[in-house]
Amino acid sequence: MNRLNFRRKYINIITGVALTCTSAFSIASADKPGEGVKVTPMFSSVAEERFRGEIVIAGLKDLGYEVQEPKEAEYATMTLAVAYGDADFTVQMNEILHASFYEKAGGDDTMVKAGAFMPGILQGYLIDKKTADQYHIKYITDLQKPEIAKLFDSDGDGKADMTGCNPGWGCELVIAHHMKAYNLEKTVNVNQGSYFALMADTITKFKEGKPILYYTWVPQWISNVLVEGRDVVWLEVPKTDLPDGKNDVNTTYEGKNLGFAIDTANSVLNRKFAEKNPAALKYFLLAHITAADESAQNLKMQQGENKPADIQRHAREWISAHQQEYNEWLEAARHATTVAAK
Numbered sequence: 001m002n003r004l005n006f007r008r009k010y011i012n013i014i015t016g017v018a019l020t021c022t023s024a025f026s027i028a029s030a031d032k033p034g035e036g037v038k039v040t041p042m043f044s045s046v047a048e049e050r051f052r053g054e055i056v057i058a059g060l061k062d063l064g065y066e067v068q069e070p071k072e073a074e075y076a077t078m079t080l081a082v083a084y085g086d087a088d089f090t091v092q093m094n095e096i097l098h099a100s101f102y103e104k105a106g107g108d109d110t111m112v113k114a115g116a117f118m119p120g121i122l123q124g125y126l127i128d129k130k131t132a133d134q135y136h137i138k139y140i141t142d143l144q145k146p147e148i149a150k151l152f153d154s155d156g157d158g159k160a161d162m163t164g165c166n167p168g169w170g171c172e173l174v175i176a177h178h179m180k181a182y183n184l185e186k187t188v189n190v191n192q193g194s195y196f197a198l199m200a201d202t203i204t205k206f207k208e209g210k211p212i213l214y215y216t217w218v219p220q221w222i223s224n225v226l227v228e229g230r231d232v233v234w235l236e237v238p239k240t241d242l243p244d245g246k247n248d249v250n251t252t253y254e255g256k257n258l259g260f261a262i263d264t265a266n267s268v269l270n271r272k273f274a275e276k277n278p279a280a281l282k283y284f285l286l287a288h289i290t291a292a293d294e295s296a297q298n299l300k301m302q303q304g305e306n307k308p309a310d311i312q313r314h315a316r317e318w319i320s321a322h323q324q325e326y327n328e329w330l331e332a333a334r335h336a337t338t339v340a341a342k
Contacts, residue, residue, distance in 0.1 A: 030337070032063060033063055033064060033279040033333070033337035034060065034063040034064040034065030034277065034279060035064035036064075036066070037065050037066065037277065038065075038067075039060055039065045039088050039280070040067075040070070040071060041053055041056075041057060041068070041087065041089060041090065042071050042072075042073070042078050042081045042086075042087030042088075042089065042090045043071070043078070043090060043092055044072065044073070044075055044078055044090075044092045045072050046092075046169075047301070047306065047311075048221065048294075048298045048301060050308075050311050051294055051311055052118060052289055052294060053090075054311055054312050054315035055287070055315045055319065056117075056284070056287055057070075058319055059283055059333075063279055063330060063333055063334070071087050074166075075098050075168065075170055076104075079093060079268075082105075082269070082270050083270070084110070085272060085273070087270070088269065088270050088273040089114075089267065089268065089270065090268050091265060093265065093266050093268045094264065094266070095116075095264045095265075095266055096249060096261040096264075097170045097171065097174070097261070098170050100244065101170065108271075109271070110271055111270060111271055112268070112271050112281070113268055114267040114269050114274065114281055115266065115267045115285040115286065116265075116266060117265050117266060117284075117288050118264065118288065118289050118294065119264040119265075119288075119290075120264075120290065120291040121217060121263040121265060121291060122260070122263075123174075123217040123260035123261075123263070124217075124234050124253075124258035124260055125214070125215055125234070126213075126214055126216060126226070126232040126234055127152070127211065127212060127213050127233065128212045128231065128232055129232055129233050130209075130211075131151060131152075131211040132233045135148060137235070139235060139236050139238060140178070140184070141183070141237070141238055142235075143184055143187055143188055143213075144183055146158065148160075149187035149188060152213040154205075155189075159188060160188045160189065160213055161189050161213065162189065162190050162191065163201075163202050163213070163214035163215060164190040164191055164192045164195075165192070165215055166193070166195050169195075171215065171260075172192065174259075174260060176190070178237070178259060181241040182238070199214065199216075202214050206226060206231065212232070218291060218295065219292065219293075219294040219295035219298065220295060221298035221299045221302035224296075224298075224299040224302075225302065234253070236256045236257050236258070239257070240257060242260075242261070267287065269284060278337055279334060279336050280333070281336070282332055282336035283329055283330070283333040286332055293318065297314045297318070300314060
């Protein structure tokens, strides 16, 4: 073989190998579009909301992203972290309850609302059904009456003691507004602190047959321990009255005006991260769970399965039970990278 022919054959072999390697690399990249990209989750300090985060973390890992240890903070700080790029996403920002946090952190200029991750979030005030039936208590404004408020008095000051929510969660602002709007400041004390510790005391009182009054939200495990309609009932408000004055939102659940907007937990991404990562953006646009899913998982936590490894296992079990849908999210995410590259 002369030198020219040998050189041509050598070039053809090298070219073939290169094409084969390029093809293999393209397949791998298409399957794992997030390879080499680090992603930092941002979660609230409420452990009962970690389950939804573990589901999206699993998907990001399946797409090849290098998921870093999640950061935790209260909701306002959480929102700022996503807006400023200290974190890349959260799935724990409520559309309405946390709207002011979102806008103050830059809103759509700094973040992207990438999808409704969990709709159907309820909030409101409940009392035990026995007391509600005995004294015909239906509205939160019934607590304006000193004789009704005294039924829920735990410290002897004549005012009703209500378990409230933690400062920094956002709900405390609505509760404080309601106390003024519904003229309850003279007859109701809102107890704030560690919410779940306070609720443990509230549940103990219920088991002892004492009247209880508390704020809560659904989904979470409390709704499976104090069951609405059997153990407790929602208190209605006479009319919607929210701190921002946007009172045309839906606050009605099963014919009762709960006074809080029926809310949705969004997937929210840092805008720069979203623009650079079409696969992740598409995944978050599709990923979702139901409020019932989270309530069921939260009950497992309340029953003792509350370690990080437990929550991660719960997420894997959820994915296994929804495998086809989960796979469809991943395939759509992979396709989004291909389309963006053209």
